[in-house]
Amino acid sequence: MYIDPKVYKVAAPIDCDIPPDRLTRVPVPRSESDKPTLVTERILRLPMLLRHHEIRDLELEGPIPKSPGKVRELHQFALEYREKLPPFFRMTNPDTRWDAECSYVPSQRESISHMINYFFMALHRPYIFTREASQRQVYESSLDILDSQDRLFNLMRSSNTMFYIASTFPTFDAALVLAVVLVSNPERYQSDFARPYQSLANALERLRIIGSSMKLARNGASILETTLRRVVEAQERIGLRVDSIHTTTPFEASINRDFEAKGQGNQGEQERHDAHADSMPPPSSSDSSPWQFELDDLAMEWTAQYLELPDFSLSNLEIPMPLMDLFYDEQMTQYVDDNI
16 A cells, blocks of 8 residues: 555566476467466456555545545446456356366465455445445455455465465454444344354454464454454344354354353343344345445535444544554564564
8 A cells, every 4th residue: 555656667477387498488478268377366466456555545535535436436446357357266156177286276366355355445444434335345345355264264274384474464454344343333234243243253263273373363363352242242232142143163152151141130131122122123225235336426425423322432433454453562572572
């Protein structure tokens, strides 16, 4: 985001296999039907990476952009970029015929997936408290990142590739942003809460596993665990029994213990929460429809009004930047001393 392409210009190399005998053969660019090379993914990333600085410029404008059309244009760019990906890098129904021969393709596919979803998440993150459609986009992109990182983590474990730092940063970033969305609007995501709850539980478990050999991940797991309990409390406050949601990681047991420890004294309070949940209107149908920008800039419906919850005020919140919290935590100093 901090590299200005107007100052630093880089010409992409030709995507081709280098001939064994370079004195007698000329490199030929890879065709659409040829197998991907080691640099195919890197070259494909360049067009999107060169536009990240535009997102940075928009972030500096705050929660209501001066030029909403710019947000829409970048969003459309990312959509078109995703549609033009080669079949072997598609996120839905990818062409896997090269996966066995080119062992790097499965992990590169997840890397491309993270890059695109991070672009969407970073683009709309400044507006999660001022525009419902942007918040919904961040919610979906964060979930997609966590799903992708789960697949990537399993790939690394099965191949004994212990480059876990590549999974730590995206996991922590997406998980914390998703948690902020869930705490700020628990009602909006109550109907399908099992999905983000499972994703966050998986993310926490991944960071705990990586944390056994990487202090930065252990620090991230501690932050995420505290944040995830805030997510649970927000859902409990509006009447959802989170302890009834089944997850496939050990995190479920710790959540259940917390609920059991509250004892029967909270039974009356839970009944009041249940009554409140019954009186709530059903989720808006617009949340389940495909997300898109309004055609007219004047219809963007940006608002500076913030939601109000019983004990969670959004009025003074800044744009959530989880990696900042992770990097500048006091434990980072010890991590640097031990590992660099």
